Amino acid sequence: MEQSKINRWVEVSFQRDLVHGDKDIEVPIGQQHRHRVTFSVRVNVHHADREIEYFALRKFCMELWSGDTHHVGDASLEAIAESMLSQLVAEYPNRNWELRVLEDAENGAVIQYEDAA
Numbered sequence: 001m002e003q004s005k006i007n008r009w010v011e012v013s014f015q016r017d018l019v020h021g022d023k024d025i026e027v028p029i030g031q032q033h034r035h036r037v038t039f040s041v042r043v044n045v046h047h048a049d050r051e052i053e054y055f056a057l058r059k060f061c062m063e064l065w066s067g068d069t070h071h072v073g074d075a076s077l078e079a080i081a082e083s084m085l086s087q088l089v090a091e092y093p094n095r096n097w098e099l100r101v102l103e104d105a106e107n108g109a110v111i112q113y114e115d116a117a
Contacts, residue, residue: 008048009098012058013040017069018080018103032071038108039065039084040100043092044116052092060091077101077109085113 016039021032041061045051064087072080081099088097096116102108 008045009042010045010052010054010057011040011042012054012061013038014058014062014065015039016065016067019069019071021074034069035103036105037077038100038102038105040102041084041088042098043088044096057092061088077103078111081109081111085111089113089115 016037017034018037019032019034039061041057043052043057061084064084075083078101081101085097085099088099089095094115097113098110099112100108100110
């Protein structure tokens with residue numbers, strides 16, 4: 001098998017509670033609502049020998065969202081993913097990324113970023 005033709009990725013996921021309101025109207029605190037959000041992060045690696053350790057990547061991601069509940073105002077899932085992506089790229093540069101942010105394991109956003117050298 002030709003090794004140069006293999007695309008390798010590592011993937012981690014975790015969950016957090018996010019509280020937000022409707023971005024189109026001023027929402028009183030009593031009208032804010034919570035979603036259980038699943039974050040899934042995929043990053044390319046260049047060989048099959050644990051180039052990026054799963055547990056280290058997951059720990060880094062979870063520390064970006066430390067604690068259980070986060071108030072995100074009117075931020076969209078896409079904006080949340082992009083904010084997280086900027087911190088991941090700074091920590092692990094020159095990679096390709098795919099981030100999924102799903103509300104209640106049903107609906108969500110997917111962003112991809114190509115930064116591989």
